[in-house]
Structures are given as C-alpha cells and as structure tokens.
Amino acid sequence: MNFIKMQGLGNDFIFIIDKEENYLKDEIEIAKKVCNRRFGIGADGLVIIRNSDIADAKMIIINSDGSKANMCGNAIRCFAKYLYEEGIVKKKNITIETGDGVKISELFINKDDKVDLVRVNMGKPSFKGVDIKLNNKDKLIDEVVEINNKRYKLTSLLMGVPHTILINNNNEYSMEDGKIIEKYDLFKENTNVNLVKIYNKESIEVRTWERGAGATLACGTGCCASLVALNKLGLCESKAKITTLGGNLIVEIVNDDVFMTGEATFICSGVVLN
Known part of the structure; x- marks a missing residue:
C-alpha cells in the first residue's frame, strides 16, 4: 500500500x-x-x-x-x-x-x-446546540460549567466539527483539562477543546486537545473556531494571526464565512x- x-x-x-x-x-x-x-x-x-x-x-x-x-x-x-x-x-x-x-x-x-x-x-460556524450536539441545551456561550469540582467558562460552536473554547490568559488550564472537557456528558458526541491566550485583538495563541487524537501541535478548525468565538465575545477582530505550537495561520471572517490561510x-x- x-x-x-x-x-x-x-x-x-x-x-x-x-x-x-x-x-x-x-x-x-x-x-x-x-x-x-x-x-x-x-x-x-x-x-x-x-x-x-x-x-x-x-x-x-x-x-x-x-x-x-x-x-x-x-x-x-x-x-x-x-x-x-x-x-x-x-x-x-x-x-x-x-x-x-x-x-x-x-x-x-x-x-x-x-x-x-x-x-x-471553511464555511459558516454555528452556535446552535442542536448542531454542536449539546444535551438539553440551546447554546453554550461564555457560560460557567463545573466538571469534577472545577469551574470552566466555556463557549462552544460547530466549525465543521464541534469545538469548545476556554480562555487561558493566565495559564491556569492545561491539556489535562481539555481531556476532561472533551468527554463531559454535556457533549453528546464529545468536543474538541481549545485553550486560547489573547495577545491583542489581532493576535491570539491556540492550543488544542483534539477529539479522537489528543493533544496536537495545531488544529485548523480549532483556530477558526477560536477566532469566531472571541469575535462574538468582542475580544478579537474579524481577522487575526493565530499562533500554534506548529506555526501560524491567518483566519478571517468575511460575510459570515470563515477563511483560513x-x-x-x-x-x-x-x-x-x-
């Protein structure tokens, strides 16, 4: 082969x-x-x-x-x-x-x-719970969720596959948290988890725990989902440089579509x- x-x-x-x-x-x-x-x-x-x-x-x-x-x-x-x-x-x-x-x-x-x-x-994102496959929830946007006695403020969306964003400006979270969140029973089909650090409104860092693969050096859909989530929360512009362990991407939102370069x-x- x-x-x-x-x-x-x-x-x-x-x-x-x-x-x-x-x-x-x-x-x-x-x-x-x-x-x-x-x-x-x-x-x-x-x-x-x-x-x-x-x-x-x-x-x-x-x-x-x-x-x-x-x-x-x-x-x-x-x-x-x-x-x-x-x-x-x-x-x-x-x-x-x-x-x-x-x-x-x-x-x-x-x-x-x-x-x-x-x-x-990359197409249009969706924050609808039915698209993300959330259990008994219409959406999950900037909401505190408690898992194993630990509190996380999460935002979830579909960017081709389900992604959950966790702001990590003070390095308080790790990939172990991503592993825990991935299989939390709120997510019917599990979720990818992105730990995001905001440098400024046009530059962010993303570390991803991928559903089905674990911690990876980068995730393209995760970078796109992270920009979309931060933009919705007013924390990022519609175009930004995304830094990952494996290199950089440029992600931008144009007329509700998300483009990745x-x-x-x-x-x-x-x-x-x-």
Whole structure:
C-alpha cells in the first residue's frame, strides 16, 4: 500500500489514494495501524482520496483512534496541495467534498509550480446546540460549567466539527483539562477543546486537545473556531494571526464565512509492508 505523509502546522497525516472505494477493505483498522507512532508510520490521522460526484475530489478523514471526522483544517490544506502537485487536479481553485459539505481551496502557486499557501473557505460556524450536539441545551456561550469540582467558562460552536473554547490568559488550564472537557456528558458526541491566550485583538495563541487524537501541535478548525468565538465575545477582530505550537495561520471572517490561510508540506512517501 503506497502512502505519502504530509503535515500542516505539525498536524501530520498519512495520505492514501482509493478513488474507486475498492482498495481499502477495513479503513478504520488501517488508520489505527498506520497512525500508530510505535508500530506504524505515525500520524494524527489517515486521509483517503476518493472520487466525488459533486467536487474535484472527496476527502475522508479518520483519526488515529479510528474515529471519523467530518472536517479538518490542516488536512484540507495538505489535501489541496497534494491534488495539485501530484497532478490529480491542476487548478488554482479546487473543490473538495468533505463530511461538512464542499469546501473551496484557493492555491497560491510560485514560479516553480509549487503551492506556497492554501486559503480555504471553511464555511459558516454555528452556535446552535442542536448542531454542536449539546444535551438539553440551546447554546453554550461564555457560560460557567463545573466538571469534577472545577469551574470552566466555556463557549462552544460547530466549525465543521464541534469545538469548545476556554480562555487561558493566565495559564491556569492545561491539556489535562481539555481531556476532561472533551468527554463531559454535556457533549453528546464529545468536543474538541481549545485553550486560547489573547495577545491583542489581532493576535491570539491556540492550543488544542483534539477529539479522537489528543493533544496536537495545531488544529485548523480549532483556530477558526477560536477566532469566531472571541469575535462574538468582542475580544478579537474579524481577522487575526493565530499562533500554534506548529506555526501560524491567518483566519478571517468575511460575510459570515470563515477563511483560513496557511502552509502545507510533504514529509515523505513509501510503502506499507504489512
């Protein structure tokens, strides 16, 4: 089984082509195997490239624990770069079918015909409890929640996948808090958790505990969700630089749509032997 490994801000993925959906017979077990950092290649997730009836290609994402994700911001930038540089789709604006609908990726291509940056329309966020899959709650915006005798002020929204934002200006929270919040019974299908530090209204830092993957160096949808939440609370402008452990993104809100711009990089290619 041939693969290519890519990363976006340190969020790494194994890419496999299965256009006709007849190559991978047990994709969940394959994802858990190849993503294992001791006994496999090692990655935060498996990304499968398939044909689409409504877009240039279809992106399937399976987290390292075998759970599926509707959307991933860092993966989709890698996906668009892969399609272009491997000659699968030679267009500067590529449409990609995801579990969260069709996303449009704009490629910034250099004189060597390589992709420097990818700008993705991530779509519209939602603060509705029914979309986030909250238990018996219409919304969760700047609200104190007590979990295991510890108080957290949380804001949750759907940005392709559910995200919960926790302001962490004084470093009072850690990834262990993210792990606890992820599985809190308020969230029917669990939640991603973002610890956010505000530098100023145009610059923030985001650390993410990802549902199904744990602590990662960066999360594209998490960065987008963090900007949207802070903007709604009046703490951030509609465009900001987002700093993560793996690098930086530019995120902006334009007419209620959220746009994310950042890099994507090839790491290696090879063959899975067994």
